[in-house]
Amino acid sequence: MAKQIQTLPDRDVTQALGERLRQADADGTPLRIVGGDTKAFYGRPVEGDTLSTREHRGITRYDPVELIVSARAGTPLAELEATLAEQGQMLPFEPPHFGEDATVGGMVAAGLSGPRRPWAGAVRDFVLGVRLIDRHGESLRFGGEVMKNVAGYDLSRLMVGAQGALGLIAEVSLKVLPRPAARQSLRLALPLDEARRRLAEWGRRPWPITAAAWQDGALHLRLEGGRGSVADTRAALGGEALDDGYWDALRELRLPHLDAADARPLWRLSVPPRATLALPGIDEEAMLHDWGGAQRWLRCDLDAATLRDAVARADGHASCLTPGAAEPFTPLAPGLAEVHRRLKAQLDPNGIFNPGRLYGGL
Numbered sequence: 001m002a003k004q005i006q007t008l009p010d011r012d013v014t015q016a017l018g019e020r021l022r023q024a025d026a027d028g029t030p031l032r033i034v035g036g037d038t039k040a041f042y043g044r045p046v047e048g049d050t051l052s053t054r055e056h057r058g059i060t061r062y063d064p065v066e067l068i069v070s071a072r073a074g075t076p077l078a079e080l081e082a083t084l085a086e087q088g089q090m091l092p093f094e095p096p097h098f099g100e101d102a103t104v105g106g107m108v109a110a111g112l113s114g115p116r117r118p119w120a121g122a123v124r125d126f127v128l129g130v131r132l133i134d135r136h137g138e139s140l141r142f143g144g145e146v147m148k149n150v151a152g153y154d155l156s157r158l159m160v161g162a163q164g165a166l167g168l169i170a171e172v173s174l175k176v177l178p179r180p181a182a183r184q185s186l187r188l189a190l191p192l193d194e195a196r197r198r199l200a201e202w203g204r205r206p207w208p209i210t211a212a213a214w215q216d217g218a219l220h221l222r223l224e225g226g227r228g229s230v231a232d233t234r235a236a237l238g239g240e241a242l243d244d245g246y247w248d249a250l251r252e253l254r255l256p257h258l259d260a261a262d263a264r265p266l267w268r269l270s271v272p273p274r275a276t277l278a279l280p281g282i283d284e285e286a287m288l289h290d291w292g293g294a295q296r297w298l299r300c301d302l303d304a305a306t307l308r309d310a311v312a313r314a315d316g317h318a319s320c321l322t323p324g325a326a327e328p329f330t331p332l333a334p335g336l337a338e339v340h341r342r343l344k345a346q347l348d349p350n351g352i353f354n355p356g357r358l359y360g361g362l
Contacts, residue, residue: 010058012072014170018137020051021168024352025135031352033164035074036101039110041323043163043357053105053168059083060171068128070173073105080104084176092120092177096251105169111161114251115211115222118291120177124160131171132159135348143173158343164354165362166347180210180224182231185246188219188239192285195219196274199292207233211247214289215257222247250290253297253321257288262299265325267307269296271316279310329358 024031030048034040057074064087071080077097084090094114095107108130113122129143132155142155159169190198195214202209208225220242223230249255258266271277273293277284279302288297300307304320308330311318317330332340337359344351344362356362 010060010072011055011074012058013056014133014139017051017053017056017168017170018133018139020137021133021135021352022137024049024051025137025350028350029352030355033109033168033354035103035106035109036076036099037106038097038099038102039106039112041098041321042110042112043328044325044360045323046354046357048352048355051168053103053170054101056170057103061173064089067176067178068173069176070171071104072171073103073108073169075104076100077102077104077107085179088179089176090179091126091174093117093123093126094120094247094251095123096253098252104172108160108169108172109162109164115213115247115290118294119210122160124157126175127156127160128173128175130156130159130169130173133168133170135167135350135352139170141171163357165344165357167353180208180226180230182223182225182227182229183244184223184230184234185211185242185244186221186223186234186237186239187242188221188237189217190214190219191217192289195289196293200274203292207236209233212290212292213250214293215255217285220246250288255288257299258297264299264301265320265322267298267300268319268321269298269311269316270294270318271296271311271314275314275316277310277314280306327359332359 030046031051032046032048033051033053035053053074055074056072057076059069059071059075059080061068061070062083067089069080069084077095078100081091094116096112096114108123108127111123129141131139131141133139158166192214198219199212208223208229209221210224211222213220221237222244223233269277271294273291282298282300282302286298290297304325304327308318319330320328340359340362
């Protein structure tokens with residue numbers, strides 16, 4: 001039975017949020033912007049007065065025919081997904097919640113996607129536009145549907161993954177897609193190297209694979225699409241049936257490999273799918289390989305510099321999702337760091353928006 005979603009009244013508190021931002025900018029008061037605060041572990045801690053978007057909520061537009069939905073930042077993510085499900089539609093990028101209070105604004109600010117990401121696209125790929133409240137308290141809409149972006153920046157997509165460091169997201173417009181007609185999850189007992197080889201081979205076939213993860217000596221697959229296509233691919237692949245709940249547990253970091261009961265730092269490694277990592281004292285089979293190998297999860301006690309150096313040699317980068325990490329994200333190259341500094345200085349010269357959340361000094 002589907003979980004009951006409690007729907008609260010829609011509220012537009014744009015004016016109150018704008019006044020708060022205008023005063024903070026005038027006083028030079030840093031703000032810690034939160035929605036449901038379910039992703040507080042993702043990024044550096046912010047010292048500042050708390051500004052909540054939870055009261056700014058509600059779906060402002062939904063056109064199932066055009067596959068477009070717009071919602072205010074404080075709208076519960078579960079409420080949005082339930083509304084889409086009623087029309088047989090979904091957010092294709094499968095965003096993690098990390099708690100019942102997750103909001104639409106937090107989803108965009110974090111920019112995290114679930115197991116379907118390599119096959120469907122990331123959060124950024126489905127953002128059509130945003131309404132942003134700037135440091136002057138003015139409400140501005142950005143996106144191809146409404147107005148040309150200023151200063152050469154695509155601000156609607158820059159907000160994705162910016163962790164609220166460039167402005168306050170007030171509303172988001174998203175492209176949605178129909179839910180697949182059929183779904184089947186499989187578990188195939190395969191060593192890691194063989195799983196990699198087969199995934200590369202299957203990628204050249206028109207098979208409806210929408211998730212692939214390897215752990216504990218087995219490749220886990222999800223097939224989604226037309227009933228005939230899913231049935232035919234299921235017959236060709238063999239293996240044993242896997243509970244679809246596996247993908248929710250992976251998305252929400254609830255699998256044993258990722259269990260928070262393990263006190264060691266949790267690392268998310270983004271690398272080419274078939275890359276081999278030379279990590280001191282760590283076998284690749286100790287990792288959980290998601291996104292067909294392009295995203296790998298690891299708990300270990302290696303120091304950050306050693307781990308990041310090994311990942312960089314494989315043309316990748318590493319993020320630490322454990323609270324308290326000095327530098328959760330891979331340090332920026334000098335040129336890219338300068339671009340970030342200039343962008344921050346242009347949009348937030350007084351440093352009121354989540355200062356330091358991404359990197360120190362920003």
